[in-house]
Amino acid sequence: MRIYVGNLPYSVTDDDLRDVFGEFGELAAVEVIKDKFSGQSKGFGFVDMPNNSEADAAIKALNDTDMKGRKLTVNEARPRAERPRGSGGGGRY
Numbered sequence: 001m002r003i004y005v006g007n008l009p010y011s012v013t014d015d016d017l018r019d020v021f022g023e024f025g026e027l028a029a030v031e032v033i034k035d036k037f038s039g040q041s042k043g044f045g046f047v048d049m050p051n052n053s054e055a056d057a058a059i060k061a062l063n064d065t066d067m068k069g070r071k072l073t074v075n076e077a078r079p080r081a082e083r084p085r086g087s088g089g090g091g092r093y
Helices: 014-022 052-062
Strands: 002-006 029-034 041-048 073-076
Touching: 002 052, 014 029, 014 041, 014 052, 052 073
Parallel strands: none
Antiparallel strands: 002 041, 002 073, 029 041
16 A cells, blocks of 8 residues: 655655654555755655555554654555646747
8 A cells, every 4th residue: 555644844764754654564665755856855755565454554553643843644645646748838839
């Protein structure tokens, strides 16, 4: 199950998330989303857990808990919405 983790403190790293979620079971992947130009955290991330019952336990236990002064939002990730591919504009005629 893919888990969304929002309202992360900007100082949180992939390893920090791995430590917190690893207490609930096996992790397939952990990623704090970062700005591609500055490298600064965007304040959210994703955790992939192959066992759904372990993932559910992590969501229930960690949603609305405090991490470094911020209240986390933890839930099952929704599929990414399809965005239409535009021409990008700025072309010459």
